[in-house]
Every structure is written in C-alpha cells, then in structure tokens.
Amino acid sequence: xxxxxxxxxxxxxxxxxxxxxxxxxxxxxxxxxxxxxxxxxxxxxxxxxxxxxxxxxxxxxxxxxxxxxxxxxxxxxxxxxxxxxxxxxxxxxxxxxxxxxxxxxxxxxxxxxxxxxxxxxxxxxxxxxxxxxxxxxxxxxxxxxxxxxxxxxxxxxxxxxxxxxxxxxxxxxxxxxxxxxxxxxxxxxxxxxxxxxxxxxxxxxxxxxxxxxxxxxxxxxxxxxxxxxxxxxxxxxxxxxxxxxxxxxxxxxxxx
Amino acid sequence: xxxxxxxxxxxxxxxxxxxxxxxxxxxxxxxxxxxxxxxxxxxxxxxxxxxxxxxxxxxxxxxxxxxxxxxxxxxxxxxxxxxxxxxxxxxxxxxxxxxxxxxxxxxxxxxxxxxxxxxxxxxxxxxxxxxxxxxxxxxxxxxxxxxxxxxxxxxxxxxxxxxxxxxxxxxxxxxxxxxxxxxxxxxxxxxxxxxxxxxxxxxxxxxxxxxxxxxxxxxxxxxxxxxxxxxxxxxxxxxxxxxxxxxxxxxxxxxxxxxxxxxxxxxxxxxxxxxxxxxxxxxxxxxxxxxxxxxxxxxxxxxxxxxxxxxxxxxxxxxxxxxxxxxxxxxxxxxxxxxxxxxxxxxxxxxxxxxxxxxxxxxxxxxxxxxxxxxxxxxxxxxxxxxxxxxxxxxxxxxxxxxxxxxxxxxxxxxx
Numbered sequence: 050x051x052x053x054x055x056x057x058x059x060x061x062x063x064x065x066x067x068x069x070x071x072x073x074x075x076x077x078x079x080x081x082x083x084x085x086x087x088x089x090x091x092x093x094x095x096x097x098x099x100x101x102x103x104x105x106x107x108x109x110x111x112x113x114x115x116x117x118x119x120x121x122x123x124x125x126x127x128x129x130x131x132x133x134x135x136x137x138x139x140x141x142x143x144x145x146x147x148x149x150x151x152x153x154x155x156x157x158x159x160x161x162x163x164x165x166x167x168x169x170x171x172x173x174x175x176x177x178x179x180x181x182x183x184x185x186x187x188x189x190x191x192x193x194x195x196x197x198x199x200x201x202x203x204x205x206x207x208x209x210x211x212x213x214x215x216x217x218x219x220x221x222x223x224x225x226x227x228x229x230x231x232x233x234x235x236x237x238x239x240x241x242x243x244x245x246x247x248x249x250x251x252x253x254x255x256x257x258x259x260x261x262x263x264x265x266x267x268x269x270x271x272x273x274x275x276x277x278x279x280x281x282x283x284x285x286x287x288x289x290x291x292x293x294x295x296x297x298x299x300x301x302x303x304x305x
Numbered sequence: 306x307x308x309x310x311x312x313x314x315x316x317x318x319x320x321x322x323x324x325x326x327x328x329x330x331x332x333x334x335x336x337x338x339x340x341x342x343x344x345x346x347x348x349x350x351x352x353x354x355x356x357x358x359x360x361x362x363x364x365x366x367x368x369x370x371x372x373x374x375x376x377x378x379x380x381x382x383x384x385x386x387x388x389x390x391x392x393x394x395x396x397x398x399x400x401x402x403x404x405x406x407x408x409x410x411x412x413x414x415x416x417x418x419x420x421x422x423x424x425x426x427x428x429x430x431x432x433x434x435x436x437x438x439x440x441x442x443x444x445x446x447x448x449x450x451x452x453x454x455x456x457x458x459x460x461x462x463x464x465x466x467x468x469x470x471x472x473x474x475x476x477x478x479x480x481x482x483x484x485x486x487x488x489x490x491x492x493x494x495x496x497x498x499x500x501x502x503x504x505x506x507x508x509x510x511x512x513x514x515x516x517x518x519x520x521x522x523x524x525x526x527x528x529x530x531x532x533x534x535x536x537x538x539x540x541x542x543x544x545x546x547x548x549x550x551x552x553x554x555x556x557x558x559x560x561x562x563x564x565x566x567x568x569x570x571x572x573x574x575x576x577x578x579x580x581x582x583x584x585x586x587x588x589x590x591x592x593x594x595x596x597x598x599x600x601x602x603x604x605x606x607x608x609x610x611x612x613x614x615x616x617x618x619x620x621x622x623x624x625x626x627x628x629x630x631x632x633x634x635x636x637x638x639x640x641x642x643x644x645x646x647x648x649x650x651x652x653x654x655x656x657x658x659x660x661x662x663x664x665x666x667x668x669x670x671x672x673x674x675x676x677x678x679x680x681x682x683x684x685x686x687x688x689x690x691x692x693x694x695x696x697x698x699x700x701x702x703x704x705x706x707x708x709x710x711x712x713x714x715x716x717x718x719x720x721x
Binding site: 110113115116135136139140142143144148150154155156158159167168170171172173216 | 306307310314317321623624626627628629630631632633634635636637714715718
C-alpha cells in the first residue's frame, strides 16, 4: 500500500500502520478505518477522495490528532501519537499541523488578524506584538494584506477561506490538512484556493493533505488516494493532470 | 494561555453580548449591594445601641433579685421580691467592704395613674433615693431632685418625667402643683429633662421617695431597713474598677444573705459592659440575619450566572471546537469560561459595593416610621462581599466550564 513520494525525504511526515477506527452504534460496530497503512513524505500534496461514509473524514480527524485510532500505529514527524494524552494531542495540533475547514470555522466576531493569531494564543512564547507580526506575515502570504481588520462577515467566501489558510500557516507547520477546502466556494474562489495550496506546496515546501470530493481539486494534487468502506482502494501518482477522476464513486454529497 | 490573554479573551467574549452580560451582572449587583446596605444598617443599629447604653455611664452596675427569687415571687404573688432590701443597699456603701463602690441608688417600683384636673396618664412609678438621678445619668430641668430628707420623712413629693409633665400640664410649669397618683396627693418638686432616644426612657417615669413608694403606694410594712427594692443601681469609682466593684457587691450581698459556699447567688449583678455585650450579641444575630437574607439574593444572582454560562457554552460549541482544533487544551477552555463567570461576578461585585455604599450613605439619618436609621459603612464588609462574589463566580462558573472543556472537539466542530 505504501507509495513513495516524488521527493525522497528520509523521515515521512505521516506513517500509518494497520490503523483501525471503530465506532459503536448500538450493538453494531462500524469500521470507519479498516486497517489503513499509509506513508506520506515531506513535500507531498495528496488528495483523499471517496464517497460519503468511506472513512476519509475519520482519517482526517485521525491525521489531525483530533481523534485516536482504535488500533494500529500513527507516527507523525517521527513521533508516535497513538497513545498520547488529550493535552499532548493538543500540543501536537498546536505545533505540528495546520487545519483548513470546509466552512472556514473562523470566529465570527473577531477580525481576520485576530482569527489568525488564535493558534499562537494557545502556544506560549509569543508577545502580543510578535503574535500580530506573525499573523500579518501569514495574511500577507495568502494575499490579504488589505483585510487585517475585516471581520468574516465583511469578506467573500474565498477571502474567508484564505484567512483560514493563513491561520493554518501562522505557526509554520510542515503539514497542512484541508477538509473539503473548496466545498463552500464558487468555481473562481475554488481555483484561487487550489492555487494557494499548490503554491504552499511548491514554493514553501509544505506537505498538504486535502480531503475532497471535487475532481478538479483532486486533479490539482500530486497524489490521489481513493477510499471506500474504510479501506484504500487506489493510490496513484498524478502524472497527467488531464486524467479525469471518475472511477472512485465520488458522489456529489459533501463528506460526512 | 497566560493570565492577561485569558482575561482579555474572556472580556471580549462578555462584550459580544452586552445586554445579556448586563442583566446577569445586575443579579450580582443587587445581591452584593443589598448585602452591603443591610450590613451597614445592621451595624448602624448595633453601634447606636452601644452608644446609647454607654450614655448611661459605663461604670454603672445593677443588682436585681436572682432568677430563683423571681420565681418565688411569681408563685408567691407578691410584687417585689424580698431578696434585696434597703439594708443591703446601705451595706454596699461601706468603704471597707466595698471600697470600689462610689454611689448606691436603690429603687423600687409601683404603677398607677396620675391625675391633674381633667388630664390623666399612666405613670411608670419609681421609688428612689437622692442618688438615683446621678446613678442613671439623668438631670432635672426645673425644680429639684428628691432629697434624702424626703426619703426620711416619707414625703408625698414627686419628680415628673418630661412626657408626664407635658401631658398633665402642657406648657405650664408643674413645679409646686399638686396632683394625684393612685388617689394620693403629691406635690411636684421637679421635672426631668427629656431623654428621648435613650434606651431606658424615663420620660414616662414619676420619681417619689423610696419610702413613700413602699409604705404608701405598695402598702408595705416593716422597718425602713427591711424595705424591699427591685434593683440597686451602683456606680463604681471608675470604669476600670467596675470588675472590682462587682466582686465587692457580690461578697457583701452573699455575706448579708448568709449564703453558703455551695449556694448560688440569689441576686443578679449586671454591668453596663454585660448589657452592651448581650445587646451586641442580639444585634449581631440581627446583622447576620439581614446579611443572610441579602446573601440569598446573591445566591440567586449566582444561579443566573450559571444559567447564562450554560447557554453560552451551548451557543459557542463551535467556537470551542475551533479553539480546540488550533491547539487549545481542555484547561484553556475551562479557564476561559471560569474567567468569564468570575469577571462577571467580580464586575457585579464592584458595582454592587458602589451601589450599596451609595444606599448606605444616603440612607444614613433617613427616617422610617419615626425611627432614625443610622448606617455604618465598613470597608472590610466590602472586601468580603467582593471575595464572596468572586467565589460565587467560581462556584457557579465551574460546572458550565467543565461542560465546555469536556466537549469532543470533532463533535464541537460539527455543531451548527
């Protein structure tokens, strides 16, 4: 199942070994992840696709250290996070990854700058001044230099999602996880967000994992992993960007 | 999250719903201000009672028949018990046995109606000796005091309390007039100054010689020495010798009453200090009662805070999820919500202290049904009230905060 990335970097960013995640629903056990083994190297840009209920969101929550596997091993940047405590998971989220959400998940009453500052508030060592400086840098990186003091309601969906990306970037993590980042956006804004993610990968060298059901988004990534019933059914390197991705039962619904 | 950041985050969250925060705060403001105002009124009453008792003179000692003797008197049907006699009072004037006693003023009592012309009024009759006025810190407005010659002669003379004089004689000077008390004629020799507002108001008193009270008003018999007295007022030589004087009095009376070592006193000695302590104790209970009633409103305010915090946690579930996703630990969420609750109650506490102080300040000297309310503002009560309001915030904020902190971040993020 393991596929090496285009770049040959010694320590993989993500290394899953026989990871399962079971949910008990009444007396019925649902295997959301059914023995996943997967390696993602530094600098990869991966799309995870699959129909609703295929387990891709569960995988995302696991990769994002919001959830823990029922069994198996998850090594993030060389550290086994499978057995970490709630506090240690929070530390890991804080220091090693950035999240981008479908519905942006910005704090509605806070300005763009303040939203981007948020992760820094939960990791010590930043003065108010250095927080704001870092947040400005991140907003500049996503092209929102003019929007520091705007609140989410005053911005377009594409801009809000860029604020979301800036927030994911602000602590300069190696890994950025995006869950349906274009799910709420029109075609033009989607294109901008995809370009932004590509740029972060190619210019800044970030490892990017995107869960999506949008073929265009998947096409834009360098590697596509297809999920079904908690298992990986296909894992391929995208060589020809024109190849349509229609074979994996990508349905039209949003992810679960 | 450091403290500054925590507080500023909490403050900005409170600020997003100002009306709600304001109403929640109001509950605490009402609670704290009523505690402050009630305590000020209660303490004011306490202080003024103490001051009025102190007016009587802190060296005053009063001896009354003991509980046993009173019970006997009750079953015997007599008016005054026979435990204390005029001879006891005379013995207390002995410089050798009672060196710390400066003045002894025995008294007994009678009751009756005073009649002058068409006017009449009930009087609180007191049989006294010349020392009585000094012992009770009273003074004559016009005329003269009852003299010890009057006492020896069993004269029908009377010194009237201010109110009796007003009732019977209106604006006229009663000195020299003759009135009837319980059918007997008395010549008015003096009128006391009004002592309105003191604890033992003598304005309704009619003072006559103790012998007259015994033989004429109470139809008593026997020799002068055996005249029974209802109480003996004693002044110690100074405030510092009150305890010594008390011991002197006890020793003399026990000797005179031939009490054995294993027998209890058949008399009761009360110093002004005792009275002050007793009354302050009673008043203290009153203050605590007032404070508790006010405290209940603070409790209700606290429940309001808890209610709002629970609503807030539900409303902000997604926010909690976002914060958790970007690295907030459970305790960061816990602290944030506790900080919000405490900030609200602390703010309410400060406002409450200010409002309470204002009420106490303007309430001082206010008249309710003719009673003057005095208030005493005490700084330490304010600090206690503030500390309590912070504690209320902690107590009622913890549960909602724990609920917020224990939310699953994945589910919180999904929350609409």
